[in-house]
Amino acid sequence: xxxxxxQAQPPPAPRSTRLWRWRRSPLRRPxxxxxxxxGLALTLAVLAATPPAMVLVGTIVHxxxxxxxxxxxxxxxxxxxxxxxxxxxxxxxxxxxxxxxRYPVKVRFxxxxxxxxxxxxxxxxxxxxxxxxxxxxxxxxxITDPPWTAEQIRSRALGSAGVAGAGVLLAGALAYxxxxxxxxxxxxxxxxxxxxxxxxxxxxxx
Numbered sequence: 001x002x003x004x005x006x007q008a009q010p011p012p013a014p015r016s017t018r019l020w021r022w023r024r025s026p027l028r029r030p031x032x033x034x035x036x037x038x039g040l041a042l043t044l045a046v047l048a049a050t051p052p053a054m055v056l057v058g059t060i061v062h063x064x065x066x067x068x069x070x071x072x073x074x075x076x077x078x079x080x081x082x083x084x085x086x087x088x089x090x091x092x093x094x095x096x097x098x099x100x101x102r103y104p105v106k107v108r109f110x111x112x113x114x115x116x117x118x119x120x121x122x123x124x125x126x127x128x129x130x131x132x133x134x135x136x137x138x139x140x141x142x143i144t145d146p147p148w149t150a151e152q153i154r155s156r157a158l159g160s161a162g163v164a165g166a167g168v169l170l171a172g173a174l175a176y177x178x179x180x181x182x183x184x185x186x187x188x189x190x191x192x193x194x195x196x197x198x199x200x201x202x203x204x205x206x
Contacts, residue, residue: 031183038179046172050165058161065153072147081109081135083127084118090125101125107133111141119143 084106090098102122111117121135121143136146 029187031187035180035183039176042172042176042179046168050168053168054161054165057164058157061160062153062157065148065156069148069153075139076136076144076147077112077139078146079109079111079135079137080132081107081119081121083107083123083129083131083133085129087123087125087127093126098125107135109135109137111137112139113141115141117141 087105088103090101092098101124103125104120105123105127106118106120107123108116108118119135119142121133123131123133127133135143138144
């Protein structure tokens with residue numbers, strides 16, 4: 001019969017300290033419980049306020065951008081323009097970079113009033129002179145960007161909604177930090193007061 005060597009048992013897992021302020025303890029002070037309640041209240045407030053804030057800001061921004069896009073569509077015109085010289089060729093024709101690269105080239109077009117104008121716009125690499133491209137112009141005949149698309153409006157609105165949500169989270173975190181700092185000052189003051197009462201007992205000789 002062989003003796004079995006007892007195997008060492010793993011030490012017990014330490015209890016979480018995240019909720020220590022909620023547990024009854026002789027060391028727990030009233031300010032600890034107050035801080036726990038403040039943290040809980042702020043957490044619930046942030047969870048409740050974040051979705052409405054994101055929806056509200058996203059809706060407002062989307063409506064504003066849609067109105068701007070509608071105004072752009074009314075005041076901007078799609079016009080054919082002719083290249084006055086060859087566009088530079090990309091060093092790597094057919095590459096992914098080539099498909100996204102644009103070069104500034106002078107073009108001639110007719111503005112909404114019927115006058116011939118010359119301006120510079122960005123075109124794909126390698127386009128030869130006298131090629132026709134489409135440009136957007138203002139009522140005054142200046143080349144401008146096309147009106148915002150629905151995808152651009154949606155992307156900007158979602159970005160604004162995300163910023164609003166992050167703002168609510170940040171506000172909650174700052175509020176908790178300010179409350180914790182105030183409670184820390186209160187605890188320090190209580191400690192100083194308690195020590196002022198206890199110190200003479202330690203320093204008085206018998």
